[in-house]
Amino acid sequence: MNRDTGIEIVRRRVKLDYDPQRARSWTRLPRRSEDGLNAISFLFPLGETFFCRSVAHYRNRITDPVLREQADLFIYQEAMHSKEHARSNTALREANVLGAELETVARVLLSLATRIWPRATQLAMTCAMEHFTAMLAASLLGKRLLDKEGTDPEFARLWLWHAAEEIEHKGVCFDVYEHVFGKGIWPWLHRCAAMALVTGVGAAGLLTAFLVMRVKLAFRRRPAALGGPSKKGAAGASLRNLFGGLPGREYFAYYRRNFHPWDKDDRPLLEAWKREYPDFGVA
Ligand SMILES: [Fe+2]
Ligand SMILES: [Fe+2]
Numbered sequence: 001m002n003r004d005t006g007i008e009i010v011r012r013r014v015k016l017d018y019d020p021q022r023a024r025s026w027t028r029l030p031r032r033s034e035d036g037l038n039a040i041s042f043l044f045p046l047g048e049t050f051f052c053r054s055v056a057h058y059r060n061r062i063t064d065p066v067l068r069e070q071a072d073l074f075i076y077q078e079a080m081h082s083k084e085h086a087r088s089n090t091a092l093r094e095a096n097v098l099g100a101e102l103e104t105v106a107r108v109l110l111s112l113a114t115r116i117w118p119r120a121t122q123l124a125m126t127c128a129m130e131h132f133t134a135m136l137a138a139s140l141l142g143k144r145l146l147d148k149e150g151t152d153p154e155f156a157r158l159w160l161w162h163a164a165e166e167i168e169h170k171g172v173c174f175d176v177y178e179h180v181f182g183k184g185i186w187p188w189l190h191r192c193a194a195m196a197l198v199t200g201v202g203a204a205g206l207l208t209a210f211l212v213m214r215v216k217l218a219f220r221r222r223p224a225a226l227g228g229p230s231k232k233g234a235a236g237a238s239l240r241n242l243f244g245g246l247p248g249r250e251y252f253a254y255y256r257r258n259f260h261p262w263d264k265d266d267r268p269l270l271e272a273w274k275r276e277y278p279d280f281g282v283a
Contacts, residue, residue, distance in 0.1 A: 005262055007270065009073040009169050012281025014084055014161060016154045018091035026152035029145060035213065037159065038092055039099035039206075040136075044085035046106040047129065048078040050113070054126040055173055057119050058180050067175055074172040077165045088158055098213045105205045120181065124194035127173050131195070131254050132202075134170040134261060137163035141269040161280055164273040170261040192255050 027034050052075045062068040093100055113122060140146065140163045146156045181187040253259055274280075 005171075005265075005267065007168055007267065009070055009077070009172070010165075010282065011073060011076055012080070012161070012165070013283060014080055014281040016084060016088070016158055018088045018154055018158075019152070020091045020094035022152040022155070023088070023091040023095035023097065026155040027146060028150040033145070035098050035217075038097050039102045039209065039213065041085050041092065042089055042099045042102040043106045045082045045089065046103065046110055048082040048085075050110045050122070051078045051126045051129065051173070052082070053114075054119070054122045055176055058123060058176055061180050062176060064179060067172075067179055070169070070172045071176055074169045077169055081162050081165065084158055084162075088155065098217060099209075101209045101212050102206075105209045109201060109205055120190070121194055123173070123177050123180075124191045125198050127177050127191055128195040128198040128254070129202075130166075130170060130173045131251075131261065132198075133166045134266070135250055137166035137170075138264075138266050138269055141167070141266075141273055157277070157280070160273055160277065164270055164277075167266045167270050170266070174261050188257055195254055 025034070027037075029037075055071050056075055059068065059071055062071055089100075089103075113125060117125070140159060146159055177191065178187070181190070250264065253263065
């Protein structure tokens with residue numbers, strides 16, 4: 001649990017400045033990798049609002065004051081991510097980048113989820129999605145894909161701050177779930193079923209949206225890239241750069257009976273980010 005890792009979940013206040021001119025091409029990553037990040041960015045505002053609501057619903061059932069404080073910090077951080085990605089998405093939309101389709105996918109899937117599934121399942125789905133965000137965050141920080149030299153500094157700050165906080169609070173939703181429902185066989189089966197559901201429905205939704213994006217791309221000329229090496233020069237790399245490195249073993253670990261997000265110790269990644277961005281967002 002977070003309380004045993006010695007990690008402090010920090011309340012950071014963040015307001016970055018996204019330039020639509022830079023949003024057209026804000027990394028020197030291969031085109032598809034940047035499209036992938038933009039697409040995910042369009043999922044975040046609604047997705048993270050869903051996370052906040054899922055956890056907030058159980059707040060009063062948390063009898064452990066340390067965990068209740070962590071739940072409050074989790075909600076604070078996710079709300080801040082939601083707000084900042086919504087602001088960056090405005091710049092992305094102005095720059096006419098691909099990916100806005102994902103917002104519609106998120107809206108449809110999440111509104112269905114809130115209508116169809118009971119609150120307990122929504123919390124289990126949030127735990128599952130938090131497993132994905134933690135894996136992506138570790139990949140982003142670990143591979144140093146958004147190093148300062150190659151990326152627009154504000155977009156780099158946004159993504160790296162978000163990744164760091166995803167690691168910081170990666171155990172909280174899971175701890176709330178186990179605190180409220182216990183570690184018995186039924187809660188375990190329930191969270192595994194929720195993970196299978198999130199994986200299946202999420203993959204189908206993303207695939208549909210990416211196909212729409214690829215078709216649109218075929219009819220559109222790309223805007224010019226930031227100065228520096230051409231994105232074409234990085235051909236061959238793709239979304240796999242970002243996500244292909246996610247080890248299947250890490251994903252499947254979630255289905256283990258005794259799984260916990262902190263089985264994988266990501267503290268070195270978090271510490272490295274703090275060294276690079278000391279006191280980020282801290283008043
Ligand atoms: Fe987040
Ligand atoms: Fe999160």
